[in-house]
Amino acid sequence: MSTATAAAHGPSDPASVELPPAVTRILARHLAAARYEDLPADVRHEGLRTFLNWLGCAVGSARHEAVSIAIDALSPFSGPAQAGILGRAERMDVLHAALINGISSHVFDFDDTHLKTVIHPAGPVASAILALAELRPVSGRDFLNALVLGVDVECRIGNAVYPDHYHVGWHITGTTGVFGAAAAAGKLLGLDEQRMVWALGLAATQPVGLREMFGTMTKSFHPGRAAQNGLTAALLAQRGYTSSEQGIEAKRGWANVTSTHRNYDEITGDLGRRNEILLNSYKPFACGIVIHPAIDGCVQLRNEHGLVAAEIERIDLKVHPLVLELTGKTAPKTGLDGKFSVYHSAAVAIIDGRAGEPQYSDERVRDPEVVGLRDRVTAVIDPAMPADAVAVTVTLKGGRVLQKRVDHAIGSVARPMTDRDLEAKFTDLVQPVHGEAGTAALLRACWDLEALADAGDIARMAQTR
Amino acid sequence: MSTATAAAHGPSDPASVELPPAVTRILARHLAAARYEDLPADVRHEGLRTFLNWLGCAVGSARHEAVSIAIDALSPFSGPAQAGILGRAERMDVLHAALINGISSHVFDFDDTHLKTVIHPAGPVASAILALAELRPVSGRDFLNALVLGVDVECRIGNAVYPDHYHVGWHITGTTGVFGAAAAAGKLLGLDEQRMVWALGLAATQPVGLREMFGTMTKSFHPGRAAQNGLTAALLAQRGYTSSEQGIEAKRGWANVTSTHRNYDEITGDLGRRNEILLNSYKPFACGIVIHPAIDGCVQLRNEHGLVAAEIERIDLKVHPLVLELTGKTAPKTGLDGKFSVYHSAAVAIIDGRAGEPQYSDERVRDPEVVGLRDRVTAVIDPAMPADAVAVTVTLKGGRVLQKRVDHAIGSVARPMTDRDLEAKFTDLVQPVHGEAGTAALLRACWDLEALADAGDIARMAQTR
Numbered sequence: 001m002s003t004a005t006a007a008a009h010g011p012s013d014p015a016s017v018e019l020p021p022a023v024t025r026i027l028a029r030h031l032a033a034a035r036y037e038d039l040p041a042d043v044r045h046e047g048l049r050t051f052l053n054w055l056g057c058a059v060g061s062a063r064h065e066a067v068s069i070a071i072d073a074l075s076p077f078s079g080p081a082q083a084g085i086l087g088r089a090e091r092m093d094v095l096h097a098a099l100i101n102g103i104s105s106h107v108f109d110f111d112d113t114h115l116k117t118v119i120h121p122a123g124p125v126a127s128a129i130l131a132l133a134e135l136r137p138v139s140g141r142d143f144l145n146a147l148v149l150g151v152d153v154e155c156r157i158g159n160a161v162y163p164d165h166y167h168v169g170w171h172i173t174g175t176t177g178v179f180g181a182a183a184a185a186g187k188l189l190g191l192d193e194q195r196m197v198w199a200l201g202l203a204a205t206q207p208v209g210l211r212e213m214f215g216t217m218t219k220s221f222h223p224g225r226a227a228q229n230g231l232t233a234a235l236l237a238q239r240g241y242t243s244s245e246q247g248i249e250a251k252r253g254w255a256n257v258t259s260t261h262r263n264y265d266e267i268t269g270d271l272g273r274r275n276e277i278l279l280n281s282y283k284p285f286a287c288g289i290v291i292h293p294a295i296d297g298c299v300q301l302r303n304e305h306g307l308v309a310a311e312i313e314r315i316d317l318k319v320h321p322l323v324l325e326l327t328g329k330t331a332p333k334t335g336l337d338g339k340f341s342v343y344h345s346a347a348v349a350i351i352d353g354r355a356g357e358p359q360y361s362d363e364r365v366r367d368p369e370v371v372g373l374r375d376r377v378t379a380v381i382d383p384a385m386p387a388d389a390v391a392v393t394v395t396l397k398g399g400r401v402l403q404k405r406v407d408h409a410i411g412s413v414a415r416p417m418t419d420r421d422l423e424a425k426f427t428d429l430v431q432p433v434h435g436e437a438g439t440a441a442l443l444r445a446c447w448d449l450e451a452l453a454d455a456g457d458i459a460r461m462a463q464t465r
Numbered sequence: 466m467s468t469a470t471a472a473a474h475g476p477s478d479p480a481s482v483e484l485p486p487a488v489t490r491i492l493a494r495h496l497a498a499a500r501y502e503d504l505p506a507d508v509r510h511e512g513l514r515t516f517l518n519w520l521g522c523a524v525g526s527a528r529h530e531a532v533s534i535a536i537d538a539l540s541p542f543s544g545p546a547q548a549g550i551l552g553r554a555e556r557m558d559v560l561h562a563a564l565i566n567g568i569s570s571h572v573f574d575f576d577d578t579h580l581k582t583v584i585h586p587a588g589p590v591a592s593a594i595l596a597l598a599e600l601r602p603v604s605g606r607d608f609l610n611a612l613v614l615g616v617d618v619e620c621r622i623g624n625a626v627y628p629d630h631y632h633v634g635w636h637i638t639g640t641t642g643v644f645g646a647a648a649a650a651g652k653l654l655g656l657d658e659q660r661m662v663w664a665l666g667l668a669a670t671q672p673v674g675l676r677e678m679f680g681t682m683t684k685s686f687h688p689g690r691a692a693q694n695g696l697t698a699a700l701l702a703q704r705g706y707t708s709s710e711q712g713i714e715a716k717r718g719w720a721n722v723t724s725t726h727r728n729y730d731e732i733t734g735d736l737g738r739r740n741e742i743l744l745n746s747y748k749p750f751a752c753g754i755v756i757h758p759a760i761d762g763c764v765q766l767r768n769e770h771g772l773v774a775a776e777i778e779r780i781d782l783k784v785h786p787l788v789l790e791l792t793g794k795t796a797p798k799t800g801l802d803g804k805f806s807v808y809h810s811a812a813v814a815i816i817d818g819r820a821g822e823p824q825y826s827d828e829r830v831r832d833p834e835v836v837g838l839r840d841r842v843t844a845v846i847d848p849a850m851p852a853d854a855v856a857v858t859v860t861l862k863g864g865r866v867l868q869k870r871v872d873h874a875i876g877s878v879a880r881p882m883t884d885r886d887l888e889a890k891f892t893d894l895v896q897p898v899h900g901e902a903g904t905a906a907l908l909r910a911c912w913d914l915e916a917l918a919d920a921g922d923i924a925r926m927a928q929t930r
Binding site: 069072073076078082093095169170174202204205206208209210211212213216218225235236238239242243247250251 | 697
């Protein structure tokens with residue numbers, strides 16, 4: 001092809017214009033070399049929080065209809081019982097387990113959020129590598145390193161294209177999650193730089209997720225399929241299945257094809273020094289984020305004053321306009337309805353002191369005490385109220401008035417959930433599945449991940465018999 | 466959510482601007498109702514040609530390295546031995562078999578082409594439904610109906626976004642192929658209209674394939690993964706896994722997210738009356754399409770005059786400029802090199818009367834008779850020569866001069882391959898795997914597909930022991 005080669009170096013050759021940096025290769029080189037020993041203590045701790053929060057969500061949602069349907073539909077095609085479905089008794093092959101656990105971890109929309117990009121980072125990454133760890137034993141330290149790296153890769157790639165990529169209509173959790181899963185799984189498989197390049201290329205060619213799917217079961221399919229696709233990419237690359245050398249940055253690579261704008265410095269800048277997992281956040285309440293300030297304010301007043309529903313005359317909320325637009329249901333009938341009711345949410349916040357999944361069961365929504373208090377809640381819009389703020393006024397039957405202004409709701413970047421908050425959330429989610437002792441043991445294992453010789457033990461503990 | 470509902474119907478609501486037609490639902494309704502009995506004879510016959518050509522490619526390429534690597538990498542995760550890998554002895558679960566057969570059918574780049582969109586339509590569709598047919602027996606007629614529908618769906622969706630979608634950088638075979646596979650598999654699973662809507666939604670959210678992957682094994686991964694994704698979509702929808710009602714046409718649906726332009730009439734116009742499979746075409750030669758005219762001209766002269774290499778003094782070609790730019794290798798050393806040599810191609814065309822995979826083996830490229838004739842071929846550029854034309858002049862040792870002008874090479878839309886041409890191509894591909902008798906039997910079964918009680922028989926025949 002000497003003629004073609006000569007032509008390719010002619011003056012009109014696109015290769016002579018300025019090229020982007022070798023983003024894919026730089027990333028692959030970093031991934032192949034990165035070690036647990038180099039992770040700072042705060043990064044390791046945030047990795048544990050991310051993992052624990054993800055595991056609680058997956059176990060707590062394991063009985064959701066979407067999970068059961070997916071298992072029913074795909075079990076006839078599953079390979080050997082290599083990896084557990086968290087919170088359930090079934091075992092499937094590693095690829096299917098990654099898919100199903102990714103679905104359950106997101107189906108309540110209660111998992112972690114990298115607020116800068118609205119990526120839910122743990123789903124694609126942890127679902128892929130925990131399933132893989134059951135087949136190929138790996139230490140808790142190596143597992144944590146892979147988790148941190150996978151989250152870093154997907155969030156860095158997300159930073160590079162957000163918000164344009166999201167505005168195009170992509171569900172960024174699924175489209176960047178494939179890279180995170182491929183990177184993390186590739187790390188555990190010990191891929192060298194070249195094979196990591198191919199794994200990222202195979203990930204680039206399999207983005208998952210349109211925002212149009214929000215409101216349907218297909219939304220939770222996205223992180224699950226991203227986990228499965230990324231794992232598949234790493235497994236193929238491991239055996240030498242070739243792919244592009246520039247899957248991310250090429251003219252027709254992922255970033256150009258799926259976004260109208262891109263900033264590659266976000267991907268390659270300060271690799272190993274800036275860790276995106278430090279920006280991860282966790283939802284304290286199992287409902288739309290717009291009513292989190294109201295719940296937070298009610299919980300705080302309850303705890304500060306030992307409030308009891310029977311003593312309360314009325315609760316008045318001043319809220320951001322979106323609160324009534326999105327969650328204005330005054331008389332919810334089902335648990336799911338309750339998630340769209342600021343009234344129900346305020347009532348359970350006072351009575352139970354929390355708003356986890358148990359507070360959004362059908363039973364709780366119909367409970368006479370909850371309904372009684374809910375009907376004494378009013379909410380009015382204050383156009384000046386920020387989205388993460390609220391003003392709560394509780395009037396007691398004796399006439400006493402208690403007030404609470406929340407400027408930044410718990411779970412926001414300005415006020416992260418504490419480790420104890422995360423434990424309470426975990427317990428709420430897991431206890432109905434594993435009971436008190438089992439939940440405590442699983443929680444302990446999560447915090448002790450770095451001491452585990454075999455990270456797959458956690459998956460086995462998280463299953464039911 | 467009464468407040469939200471009220472807001473959603475306010476004057477600034479995007480829903481009050483003109484909406485696209487309900488493309489996804491119209492398509493789903495058509496798919497759920499379409500019957501074999503309504504297919505015109507020419508459509509049925511083109512369906513058989515498409516199937517036969519696809520099967521030959523898959524069997525003939527089954528030993529390619531990309532296929533072997535994918536099997537090695539994914540076998541540990543495969544489910545029960547439900548479906549055969551064509552041209553090989555392995556059996557895998559239906560989803561993996563769809564993937565692997567889709568890879569092998571495209572890896573030589575010798576499969577069918579819908580020239581209007583450059584989609585290779587059979588790979589995603591046939592790979593999905595032949596694997597499925599092994600698990601769930603289906604008549605040859607129903608199988609053919611599903612194949613025709615699947616090809617129609619992917620090509621119609623392709624028409625709606627081509628060329629803009631392709632220019633964005635998507636490998637349109639993989640991105641539209643998911644829909645074709647979902648539609649065809651959904652048809653064989655008996656999905657009703659609603660479930661077909663969901664299957665198309667689940668397909669929309671899983672597009673596969675960046676053009677950046679061309680030149681690597683990942684290119685052939687695209688039709689395979691599209692088959693597997695579409696099949697997964699249909700299986701999930703069958704069990705009630707919900708998805709968007711407007712996966713294709715919604716504001717953040719597939720067509721808006723993956724293309725800069727779209728024409729929905731191409732999807733919904735004349736459904737059941739205009740059949741895109743009638744525009745399908747087949748490659749006669751196993752090499753770049755730019756040298757097809759030269760091969761065609763040489764084969765014609767050979768057959769008309771009973772040419773023998775030893776009697777030929779020289780061969781002179783007048784060719785389109787791209788021929789020397791892309792295929793100007795004068796001294797190829799390997800079979801793959803030979804595909805980029807118009808000289809080698811002309812020589813084997815004269816000696817063998819064809820240019821299938823056997824003509825591009827390492828042995829054939831080094832054969833003394835071929836090399837001797839190749840060195841007597843010259844090619845000069847004629848800037849006025851159209852891309853599908855050539856002028857061939859053969860000078861015999863006695864001084865006699867033979868000329869052939871080809872205006873439209875065989876395999877172009879203007880001059881389709883005949884059934885006999887397709888049979889010869891099939892035989893070239895399949896005979897090295899199945900021998901003479903086995904190849905003849907398989908060919909007969911393809912033509913007799915509509916008489917088969919169980920279409921899966923063909924997959925079983927196409928396997929080796």
